[in-house]
Amino acid sequence: MTSRIEVTEKIIATKVGRGLKWSDVAAKVGLSKEWVTAACLGQMTLTPAQAAIVGEIFGLSEEERRWLTVVPYKGASADAKPGDPLIYRFYELVSVYGPTLKELIHEEFGDGIMSAIDFRMDLRREPDPNGDRVNITLSGKFLPYKTY
Amino acid sequence: MTSRIEVTEKIIATKVGRGLKWSDVAAKVGLSKEWVTAACLGQMTLTPAQAAIVGEIFGLSEEERRWLTVVPYKGASADAKPGDPLIYRFYELVSVYGPTLKELIHEEFGDGIMSAIDFRMDLRREPDPNGDRVNITLSGKFLPYKTY
Amino acid sequence: MTSRIEVTEKIIATKVGRGLKWSDVAAKVGLSKEWVTAACLGQMTLTPAQAAIVGEIFGLSEEERRWLTVVPYKGASADAKPGDPLIYRFYELVSVYGPTLKELIHEEFGDGIMSAIDFRMDLRREPDPNGDRVNITLSGKFLPYKTY
Amino acid sequence: MTSRIEVTEKIIATKVGRGLKWSDVAAKVGLSKEWVTAACLGQMTLTPAQAAIVGEIFGLSEEERRWLTVVPYKGASADAKPGDPLIYRFYELVSVYGPTLKELIHEEFGDGIMSAIDFRMDLRREPDPNGDRVNITLSGKFLPYKTY
Amino acid sequence: MTSRIEVTEKIIATKVGRGLKWSDVAAKVGLSKEWVTAACLGQMTLTPAQAAIVGEIFGLSEEERRWLTVVPYKGASADAKPGDPLIYRFYELVSVYGPTLKELIHEEFGDGIMSAIDFRMDLRREPDPNGDRVNITLSGKFLPYKTY
Amino acid sequence: MTSRIEVTEKIIATKVGRGLKWSDVAAKVGLSKEWVTAACLGQMTLTPAQAAIVGEIFGLSEEERRWLTVVPYKGASADAKPGDPLIYRFYELVSVYGPTLKELIHEEFGDGIMSAIDFRMDLRREPDPNGDRVNITLSGKFLPYKTY
Amino acid sequence: MTSRIEVTEKIIATKVGRGLKWSDVAAKVGLSKEWVTAACLGQMTLTPAQAAIVGEIFGLSEEERRWLTVVPYKGASADAKPGDPLIYRFYELVSVYGPTLKELIHEEFGDGIMSAIDFRMDLRREPDPNGDRVNITLSGKFLPYKTY
Amino acid sequence: MTSRIEVTEKIIATKVGRGLKWSDVAAKVGLSKEWVTAACLGQMTLTPAQAAIVGEIFGLSEEERRWLTVVPYKGASADAKPGDPLIYRFYELVSVYGPTLKELIHEEFGDGIMSAIDFRMDLRREPDPNGDRVNITLSGKFLPYKTY
Amino acid sequence: MTSRIEVTEKIIATKVGRGLKWSDVAAKVGLSKEWVTAACLGQMTLTPAQAAIVGEIFGLSEEERRWLTVVPYKGASADAKPGDPLIYRFYELVSVYGPTLKELIHEEFGDGIMSAIDFRMDLRREPDPNGDRVNITLSGKFLPYKTY
Amino acid sequence: MTSRIEVTEKIIATKVGRGLKWSDVAAKVGLSKEWVTAACLGQMTLTPAQAAIVGEIFGLSEEERRWLTVVPYKGASADAKPGDPLIYRFYELVSVYGPTLKELIHEEFGDGIMSAIDFRMDLRREPDPNGDRVNITLSGKFLPYKTY
Structure with missing residues (x-):
């Protein structure tokens, strides 16, 4: 088993x-x-x-x-301790920029969300003379709330 | 006051x-x-x-x-309830993709983090025939851990 | 203000x-x-x-x-105490039936979620000789995870 | 054992x-x-x-x-991590619509709850040209609070 | 207001x-x-x-x-701090005797619960030469789980 | 061991x-x-x-x-998940009726608590034409706070 | 009010x-x-x-x-932040010595507790050439669990 | 190992x-x-x-x-469930009397704490015609905050 | 007031x-x-x-x-949100280096703690061609546990 | 494995x-x-x-x-219970001095943080006639927030 x-x-x-x-x-x-x-x-x-x-x-x-091939229970794996500094930086970004993302997405698209399901991500090295940077592009479909 | x-x-x-x-x-x-x-x-x-x-x-x-002009206490503003669906989707992405980000950044850069301070973000509309997408680019300097 | x-x-x-x-x-x-x-x-x-x-x-x-007309910060309103018995029953249903919903939706649709955004709900009285029932129909678009 | x-x-x-x-x-x-x-x-x-x-x-x-055949300790099974996106959507619905359910049930039935015990649920595929939908019907007996 | x-x-x-x-x-x-x-x-x-x-x-x-006359949001009132010793003793009883109540109710009635809605309570002084006692009788309808 | x-x-x-x-x-x-x-x-x-x-x-x-024969560490046993519906109903009763118990015990006895140690409990079936009821009698010694 | x-x-x-x-x-x-x-x-x-x-x-x-003259809701007052170093030291003592207190009280008295209601406390300065000490005496009635 | x-x-x-x-x-x-x-x-x-x-x-x-002989990680041992009634009574005492201890120690000694390190404890049976009592004496060095 | x-x-x-x-x-x-x-x-x-x-x-x-001139209730002030990035870095250091500090202090001093009361701190700018550094010196009296 | x-x-x-x-x-x-x-x-x-x-x-x-040689998931190790008195003293220092560190670093450097990655630490015994002291020097690069 x-x-x-x-x-x-x-x-x-x-x-x-x-x-x-x-x-x-x-x-x-x-x-x-x-x-x-x-x-x-x-x-x-x-x-x-x-x-x-x-x-x-x-x-x-x-x-x-x-x-x-079986759909898994998702979310941070058993090995991932939430206190890990690398992962925490992403939590901090959500904390510092969360309301900004909310304001700007609503300003551009109206009421709705960026899908975390119809979603793709691309991570690459961004060369920089002051030290290379981590460059991450997120792309998620905008899903509008609808009246009914 | x-x-x-x-x-x-x-x-x-x-x-x-x-x-x-x-x-x-x-x-x-x-x-x-x-x-x-x-x-x-x-x-x-x-x-x-x-x-x-x-x-x-x-x-x-x-x-x-x-x-x-005074440095503020940062982190989610008083008005931002953590249960907001738009902001939650970003937390979910960190939860689902956190270990993936950790693995791929370490594979490319070694031990260290993506800075959330020397950081910039760009959010724009990505036109798509199946429904426009929210496109967000994150760029943060890679900071390596050093021995001493 | x-x-x-x-x-x-x-x-x-x-x-x-x-x-x-x-x-x-x-x-x-x-x-x-x-x-x-x-x-x-x-x-x-x-x-x-x-x-x-x-x-x-x-x-x-x-x-x-x-x-x-401004997009609100969503999630349980300030007046809603989580301990309210009526609302708690719905939490209990998610707790008792959550894995069942997960299994049956994946069995029917594959990997993905029921959208809570492209969603509608209908609540009505269901007459019953043993005592009327609360009847609630939830309808949410299925959103599949995609490879990329 | x-x-x-x-x-x-x-x-x-x-x-x-x-x-x-x-x-x-x-x-x-x-x-x-x-x-x-x-x-x-x-x-x-x-x-x-x-x-x-x-x-x-x-x-x-x-x-x-x-x-x-033994009555089990109920509630989310040991395998169900609360961070799973599919199950979370149901929690989000309770959070966003909880007070609405409370208001509408009380408006229709008075003080009481929808039973989570005398309860049945039916989940089916709802065909839709814009993408099939998950359709879930909940039916629970209304239980009124009584004076004594 | x-x-x-x-x-x-x-x-x-x-x-x-x-x-x-x-x-x-x-x-x-x-x-x-x-x-x-x-x-x-x-x-x-x-x-x-x-x-x-x-x-x-x-x-x-x-x-x-x-x-x-409006159905209230129920649960411990704003004035009730959970640390109050009198109220805590009841929580302790649920903690110490909770599994016992579960075993004995299931043994007598089968799978189901004691209703907290169709419920009445009676509190009275129980004279006792070793010091009077608080006597509380709880009476709640048994609600069985049903198959469907 | x-x-x-x-x-x-x-x-x-x-x-x-x-x-x-x-x-x-x-x-x-x-x-x-x-x-x-x-x-x-x-x-x-x-x-x-x-x-x-x-x-x-x-x-x-x-x-x-x-x-x-050894005094155990008490409190809900390892097998008892707090989300179990039967046990939760008792927690809910403490939440809904906690301040009421506090008011009525103080009104009858003054400042003090109902002992959860010098305590006994009796659970029995209460026949009722509308469905049998769970009847539980709690009896705990009243312990007064004293000045010193 | x-x-x-x-x-x-x-x-x-x-x-x-x-x-x-x-x-x-x-x-x-x-x-x-x-x-x-x-x-x-x-x-x-x-x-x-x-x-x-x-x-x-x-x-x-x-x-x-x-x-x-009204029985208050007891427990740490609104002004008392749990992080206060002086109060924390007492929590630490309960954490470090809690099991020791449990073992020694049971060894001396059997199953039961030290009452926090039938209780008195005396705090005084204990002169000491290496620096005066805080001396606190706790006295609480032993309450035995009883069979029934 | x-x-x-x-x-x-x-x-x-x-x-x-x-x-x-x-x-x-x-x-x-x-x-x-x-x-x-x-x-x-x-x-x-x-x-x-x-x-x-x-x-x-x-x-x-x-x-x-x-x-x-190795310095251990201290704090409540793995076997000690915080819900144990005997240990909880000590937590309750800290909750009910914490601010009192703070006020009286500061009134007698000024700003500082009672050390939980330079500390000793004595537990004994205190005979009492109304039922023997648990008597515990705590003695900890007073450590003053200093300016610098 | x-x-x-x-x-x-x-x-x-x-x-x-x-x-x-x-x-x-x-x-x-x-x-x-x-x-x-x-x-x-x-x-x-x-x-x-x-x-x-x-x-x-x-x-x-x-x-x-x-x-x-009154001893205050200490700990992070009301204005300090725990999510602030600058303060969080210090929490992270305690998380990453906590066991290291424990091991090295015990190796050098034996069982005991570094006092946070008999303590002083000095913060200064440390010039560095690769970017100036924050230099903080902590000095706290070692307090040994004693047998009794 | x-x-x-x-x-x-x-x-x-x-x-x-x-x-x-x-x-x-x-x-x-x-x-x-x-x-x-x-x-x-x-x-x-x-x-x-x-x-x-x-x-x-x-x-x-x-x-x-x-x-x-594999980058680990960092943060307090599995053996480190957060209640350990030695490690807690460092948490207490962050709680008591956190806002002070924030104010003084911003006063000296402007908006930004002390890096916990480009960081080194030195722990040594500081002889003192009143009892030796633990002396810890922290040195972390200052990282300024930038506009973009």
């Missing part, structure tokens, strides 16, 4: 043990490194074909591969 | 009362709409010259303008 | 003082009682025309009506 | 391992998919006859089947 | 100021001291006739009396 | 496995079903003679029986 | 304004400084005679004096 | 299994029962000589004895 | 209104800027002579000056 | 078992005791060469050494 969390832990431990890179895993799956890493960390659902590739890379059993 | 929170509340109420737009305020200040909105919402520190422009727009007294 | 919360409190107090009914307010606005009540309780954004009708009913000033 | 939680985990793992569907399980039990899924997830109590059918499907031992 | 909380506070302050007793108030209303005290403390809904009697006793205005 | 929690879990699992009833256990111990169930669930301390009877019924080892 | 909290705040402000000492107040009341200070801080109930003395000292009105 | 928590659990289980008494353990160590019990419960650091005596009594291995 | 919090707010508002600097205030008081700022922010107790100087600078009344 | 937490626990247990000192470990690594201890406690990332030295000292396997 395995569970998705155990499969995630096995993937992480195998990655450390074999010194694998997420970008290489993503290239083999044929999708973005952002989506594939999230899927390997237990946040997204794979098709059987994708699960076969990931299972091959990380040496997963048939049952473990099947867990990859 | 005023406080920065009262100045923020006055700015918000005046904006509603006069039907002002943040992008127009930003154009008069001569900086991005993201930084200026954050400043008007009590998250950034203005120079006396910037405070004079903002004070003119919102009809602030001399003492209220001076509060704008 | 008013705020949306003060407008909501004024609407509630006026409703009690004059003995108004939400269904009558909704009929005058010409929309469902569910949406109109939510809007009057500070959860939805009205058009100027809708705000004029609501403002007329509750005797709101020009500035107070304008607040109704 | 087993426990109900272990029986639930075995049922979930077996379902994934054998690729079973809740609607098929419900058909064999002869009750709704909503009630049967909740029961399999450890939220409802089965009769010995129902437990025999479920035990047959999931290969449960005699002792495990007996646990299914 | 008053609110139910303000009416409750006025009732409490008037009771202290005039040295009234809850049992006398209940006698005038013609119902139990338990229900009437709960109603005066903002937990129950009065009929206009009952509100007239209570309003007379506590010198309430017409608008304040009308608030007594 | 066992612990009281393990002994409690063994008692519960044995009860399910053998289909025992708490009232029968209590009859053999010769005390009330309320006290004996609480003791078996790890909330009370048994004498060696009582532990021998309970140990006999549940097949406990010598060491496990000795744990029953 | 006053409340006990307002009376407490007036007593504290008057004490600061007039430079009074708690030990002098206690001497006039004729009881210990521990009980009298607790009563003035809103934790104990005064007799009318005691309230008259305290009212005289702090210049309280008739209504304010009557509040002193 | 053991840990201090495992050593504590072994000591507790051995004490129950052999029916030992803390006061006897303390007598063999030659220190107070308060300090020795706290040390055995994982709150204090033993010297190698003390660890040898304790290790002898509880049958600890060489590695387990060494853990007793 | 003033309170220490109101005095603190007046000091802060006056500082902003007049453009004062903490280091100048400290120079007039004749103590370190760290202690004087903490005192002005409501964390330390002033002598009457110090209060006279501070009262002169900030235009405080006689009663407000007296509040400065 | 190991994890970083297991490696940390092994390091701690080995240190206790062999009686090693952090300062000796640091000397062998050739870096400060502060950084090396933090790294061994799972807070910093080692180079393969550093991991080889640490692995040698603590007898780590090849896979365990590789975990030391």
Whole structure:
């Protein structure tokens, strides 16, 4: 009896043990490194074909591969302690800029939200003479509230 | 005896009362709409010259303008209830993608964080035939941990 | 300097003082009682025309009506104590049936969510010889997660 | 020494391992998919006859089947992390619409609650040209407060 | 613009100021001291006739009396700090005896709950040579879970 | 190395496995079903003679029986999730009626508390043509605060 | 309309304004400084005679004096921030020595508690060549759990 | 690989299994029962000589004895559930008397705290015709805040 | 009726209104800027002579000056939101380095703590070609735990 | 399948078992005791060469050494209970002095923060005739907020 969390832990431990890179895993799956890493960390659902590739890379059993195709319980993985400084900086940005995002999105689009489901993300290195920067682009569909 | 929170509340109420737009305020200040909105919402520190422009727009007294030039206690403003659906979606993204951001930033840059201080943000409408999207670009300097 | 919360409190107090009914307010606005009540309780954004009708009913000033057209900070209103037995029963249903909803929606639709934005609700009395029942129909668009 | 939680985990793992569907399980039990899924997830109590059918499907031992007939400690199962986006949307609905539900139920029925015990739920796909919708009907007996 | 909380506070302050007793108030209303005290403390809904009697006793205005007839947001009143030793003892009883109540009610009645809505309570002094005792009888309808 | 929690879990699992009833256990111990169930669930301390009877019924080892005679860390047992609907109803009663209990006990007895230690409880079925009721009598010594 | 909290705040402000000492107040009341200070801080109930003395000292009105004779909602007063270092040291002692107190009291007395109601406290300066010490004696009646 | 928590659990289980008494353990160590019990419960650091005596009594291995000489992470032990009625009474005393302790210590000593480090405690039975009492004396050095 | 919090707010508002600097205030008081700022922010107790100087600078009344000489309830002031990025960095340091500080202090000093009472702090600018640094020196007396 | 937490626990247990000192470990690594201890406690990332030295000292396997070179999830380690008195004193300092640090850093540097990443710490014994002191120097780069 395995569970998705155990499969995630096995993937992480195998990655450390074999010194694998997420970008290489993503290239083999044929999708973005952002989506594939999230899927390997237990946040997204794979098709059987994708699960076969990931299972091959990380040496997963048939049952473990099947867990990859089941919709997981999402949200920060068991290993992610909320106090981690890197992740906290993103929480701080939401805290400092949250009302600003609310004001500007409503000013441009009216009442509604930016979807966190119909969503994609792109993370890249932005060269800079004063020290390279982390550049992240978020793109989510605007979903308007409707009257009824 | 005023406080920065009262100045923020006055700015918000005046904006509603006069039907002002943040992008127009930003154009008069001569900086991005993201930084200026954050400043008007009590998250950034203005120079006396910037405070004079903002004070003119919102009809602030001399003492209220001076509060704008004092470093504020930052973090979600008094009016922002954490349960707001638009702001929550950003928390959800940090929860779902937090470990992915951690893995990919470390894979590209090594141990360290994306600065939330040496940081800028750009929010714009991304036209899309399936419904326009909210597009947000985050750019923060990478700060490496060092041995000593 | 008013705020949306003060407008909501004024609407509630006026409703009690004059003995108004939400269904009558909704009929005058010409929309469902569910949406109109939510809007009057500070959860939805009205058009100027809708705000004029609501403002007329509750005797709101020009500035107070304008607040109704500003996107509010949503989530349980200031007056709603989480310990209220009626509201708690709905929390309990989410707690008892949450995983069931997750399993059945994924079984029918795959990975994704029921939108809480592109959403409508209908509440009615369901006559029953053993005691009438509260009947609530929820309808939310299914939003699938996508690979990228 | 087993426990109900272990029986639930075995049922979930077996379902994934054998690729079973809740609607098929419900058909064999002869009750709704909503009630049967909740029961399999450890939220409802089965009769010995129902437990025999479920035990047959999931290969449960005699002792495990007996646990299914014991009233369980209810509430979100051990596997359900509250941060899951699908389940959170329901919490958000309670937060945004909670006071509205309270106002409208009291307006229609007077002081009391919608029972979460004498309750049934029906979830189905609602075809829609703009994207199919999740349609959920809740029906709970109204229970009035009484003077004494 | 008053609110139910303000009416409750006025009732409490008037009771202290005039040295009234809850049992006398209940006698005038013609119902139990338990229900009437709960109603005066903002937990129950009065009929206009009952509100007239209570309003007379506590010198309430017409608008304040009308608030007594509106279903209140229930749960511990604003004045009740959870750390109060008398109230805490009841929480402790739920903590120490909660699982015992669950086991014994299920053993006697099967799966279901004791209603907290179709409920009455009686509190009286129980003379005892070793020191008088507080005797409280709770009576709530048993509500069974049903299959569907 | 066992612990009281393990002994409690063994008692519960044995009860399910053998289909025992708490009232029968209590009859053999010769005390009330309320006290004996609480003791078996790890909330009370048994004498060696009582532990021998309970140990006999549940097949406990010598060491496990000795744990029953050690004063336990009390409060809701490890298996009791606070979200359980039956137990929650009692919390709700404390929340809705807490201030009422405080007012009426002080009105009758003066400043002090109802003891949760010098306390007994009796739970029985109350036949009722509209549906049987759960009837619970609480009796706790009144303990007055004293000056010094 | 006053409340006990307002009376407490007036007593504290008057004490600061007039430079009074708690030990002098206690001497006039004729009881210990521990009980009298607790009563003035809103934790104990005064007799009318005691309230008259305290009212005289702090210049309280008739209504304010009557509040002193009403049983208060107890627990840390509104002014007491839990982070205060002096008060925290006592919490730390409970955390570090809590299990020790439990073991030693049970070893000496059996199952039961030290009453926090039938309780008295004495605080005095303990001269010491290495720096004077705070010496506090707690005395509470032992209350045994009883079978029934 | 053991840990201090495992050593504590072994000591507790051995004490129950052999029916030992803390006061006897303390007598063999030659220190107070308060300090020795706290040390055995994982709150204090033993010297190698003390660890040898304790290790002898509880049958600890060489590695387990060494853990007793390592400064532990202090605070309520893993076994201590905060809801335990005996321990809660001490929390209640801090809540009810915290501000009183603060006022009286400052009145006697000025600004500073009672040390929880340079501290000793003595617990004894106080015979009383109305029922014996638990008598606890706390003695902690007063540490004044200093200007600089 | 003033309170220490109101005095603190007046000091802060006056500082902003007049453009004062903490280091100048400290120079007039004749103590370190760290202690004087903490005192002005409501964390330390002033002598009457110090209060006279501070009262002169900030235009405080006689009663407000007296509040400065009363030991305050300490801990983060009412204006300090815990989410502030500057203050959070210090919390993060305690989180990341807390166990390290514990290990190294115990390795050097044995069991005990660094006093936060007999404590002083010095903050200065540390010039650095790669960007100036904030340099903070903490000095607290080591307090050993003692056996008894 | 190991994890970083297991490696940390092994390091701690080995240190206790062999009686090693952090300062000796640091000397062998050739870096400060502060950084090396933090790294061994799972807070910093080692180079393969550093991991080889640490692995040698603590007898780590090849896979365990590789975990030391993976960026860890940071923040208080699993063993660190927040209630520990030594670590709490640092939290208390942040609580008492947090606003002071904010005021003085902003007065000296303007809006920005002290980096917790580009940071170093030095802990040493400060001899003092009244009792030696713990002396800790913190040095973090000042990072200014910028307009954009």
